[in-house]
Amino acid sequence: MARSYRLSLAAGVAFVLGAQCAAIAGGPSDDKLVIDGEMEIMTRVAPPEGHPLDEVISGWHYRTEETRALEADSFQNPGMLYVERGEEIWNTVEGDAGKSCASCHEDGEEFLKGIGANYPKWNADAGKPFNIELQINQCREENMQAKPYKFDAADQKALTTFIKHKSIGMPVEVDLTEGDMKAWWDKGEELYYTRTGQLNLSCATCHEDYNGNYIRADHLSQGNVNGFPTYRLKQSAMVSLHNRFRGCIRDTRGAFPAAFSDDLMALEVYVTWRGSGLGVETPAVRQ
Ligand code: HEC
Numbered sequence: 001m002a003r004s005y006r007l008s009l010a011a012g013v014a015f016v017l018g019a020q021c022a023a024i025a026g027g028p029s030d031d032k033l034v035i036d037g038e039m040e041i042m043t044r045v046a047p048p049e050g051h052p053l054d055e056v057i058s059g060w061h062y063r064t065e066e067t068r069a070l071e072a073d074s075f076q077n078p079g080m081l082y083v084e085r086g087e088e089i090w091n092t093v094e095g096d097a098g099k100s101c102a103s104c105h106e107d108g109e110e111f112l113k114g115i116g117a118n119y120p121k122w123n124a125d126a127g128k129p130f131n132i133e134l135q136i137n138q139c140r141e142e143n144m145q146a147k148p149y150k151f152d153a154a155d156q157k158a159l160t161t162f163i164k165h166k167s168i169g170m171p172v173e174v175d176l177t178e179g180d181m182k183a184w185w186d187k188g189e190e191l192y193y194t195r196t197g198q199l200n201l202s203c204a205t206c207h208e209d210y211n212g213n214y215i216r217a218d219h220l221s222q223g224n225v226n227g228f229p230t231y232r233l234k235q236s237a238m239v240s241l242h243n244r245f246r247g248c249i250r251d252t253r254g255a256f257p258a259a260f261s262d263d264l265m266a267l268e269v270y271v272t273w274r275g276s277g278l279g280v281e282t283p284a285v286r287q
């Protein structure tokens, strides 16, 4: 990478950091994430071929000891309430067809295993990748004759959390060979490295070049997605992935794309791939 390019990236981040707070280097913690003393989650793995970093590391390692402990104890993890609520929704009849998710997919125990680790996934009918939220809406509209959820409706977040949680600990793996997935990956990669906003920052500036440094009070992680939807202490709520993407883009003072737009779906495909091999953590706990 040309030296002048490096320098201008650094200048952009320094601008965000503000005058009062210099970038402090501080690596991710060396702890292991073991949930309820039983289930060890893969939070540091070898990268897939072609990945720019030497090691793929979950955002869990970058949080404080207290936050890490909350995620390791499913009784204390506030996100687990959303898992319970999601299970209720799974079993609730809604829509003109008089069906619940469970009417067709039973308790989800077998059916949902691995789903949360393997999305986004190519949807041939739609001709685009689907994430869990889009798949839920498709089943609601076509199979239940119910209204699709609006972006970030409480029930959308709870049901997505329940579905992802069914794959807890399973390694993230997206199938890029189906349909046009590779083209969406390419578009996602391009977006990841495109600088936007008044601050002229890309995802890569913060999450690739500066991960391990502090930006204001935040310890910058690699920006992996294996914990989404994620419980954020700051908001006392579950935060969906596209909400997080939009928040990050807003922080560059850039215009942010709509949830589930082609741009954010392409980013989801690419960023999910960057975290290949990490165990699903949903519901993760973050600051
Ligand atoms: C009337 C039956 C029916 C109902 C009710 C239904 N689904 Fe489905 N679902 C299907 C069928 C059939 C498929 C296979 C793919 C397709 O046609 O979309 C499917 C596919 C899926 C998939 C993708 C599976 C995969 O392998 O990728 C998920 C996830 C899913 N449904 C979740 C739900 C949820 C959540 C609900 C409740 C909101 C629900 N379904 C309600 C019939 C149903």
Ligand code: HEC
Pocket: 016, 058, 059, 060, 062, 192, 201, 202, 203, 204, 205, 206, 207, 215, 218, 219, 220, 221, 222, 223, 224, 225, 227, 230, 244, 245, 248, 249, 251, 252, 267, 271, 286
């Ligand atoms: C100005 C710096 C900055 C930029 C640019 C930025 N982010 Fe972030 N991002 C953050 C901070 C700060 C956090 C919270 C701490 C952390 O996990 O890194 C975060 C968190 C995340 C997380 C959650 C990680 C976790 O473990 O919960 C994801 C995913 C993410 N960013 C993706 C992106 C994507 C995709 C882009 C580009 C569209 C982007 N970010 C651009 C600063 C940035």
